[in-house]
Amino acid sequence: MNRIVSLISGIIFGIGLTVSQMIDPAKVLGFLNIFGDWDPSLAFVMIGALIVSSPFFHLFKSNKKPFFADSFSYSNNKELNKKLIIGSSLFGAGWGLTGLCPGPAIASLALLNNSSIVFVVAMFIGFYLAKFFDLTTQAR
């Protein structure tokens, strides 16, 4: 059953990115262009997502186990450190250059767009590099 949930969650997430147009990097760049012609839509995407997901975490985190798995698995890392700031800054720079972040970039592979493919391949190389240099943080 958890396999089906994984697939369905992915599909719903991908539809959400499409409905909200966040799949289009131009729309994301419009949000980051706060000092120019600003498109606040991305903020509404986040508000919509948080309104739905937040109550779930707070209602069910005291449950002993999830429906289709033995335990909840996420880290409770609370450390605010250099890696958090440096990593987020590198990500922010790449995001601002193109308007692409991991979710929309992967979802846009559906459109068989060469630019998305180049970005996603480079992003996967970036994942490997972080792993290779042992920078990976498994936590939020």
Place this chain on the structure above:
Amino acid sequence: MDIVNFTPVSAFLGGSLIGLAVALFFFFNGRLIGISGIASNFLTTKNNRLDNFLFLLGLIIGPIVYKLFTQEEINISISNSFFLLGVAGLLVGSGTRTSGGCTSGHGISGISRFSLRSIVATVTFMIVGILTVLIKNTI
């Protein structure tokens, strides 16, 4: 500052769907959705590999399902050179793994749990993203 192209209703609706996906994945599978984490773990570890693959497959199927139901074309525009896309991809890939999350992992899943780390990460990548666009537009 001028407000342009603002689509609050579709943004809110699409965002709610994203929140629903995060909630389902947590409630049933006990895991947090962070696309950078799922994608890099799919590549680098055997744990949950099939689940991670199916999630990513779903993420790509999502826009196709949308197109089938609405009969609408999905338009995206990317104007960067392949070189710049490559540089940005490397920054996004290495950066998200170093900080442990991206727009979904820190920005949605993390903030949903009121994680201070995720709030700090989100504020940081938004400020740097905004500054990058500002610099790009001035040069």
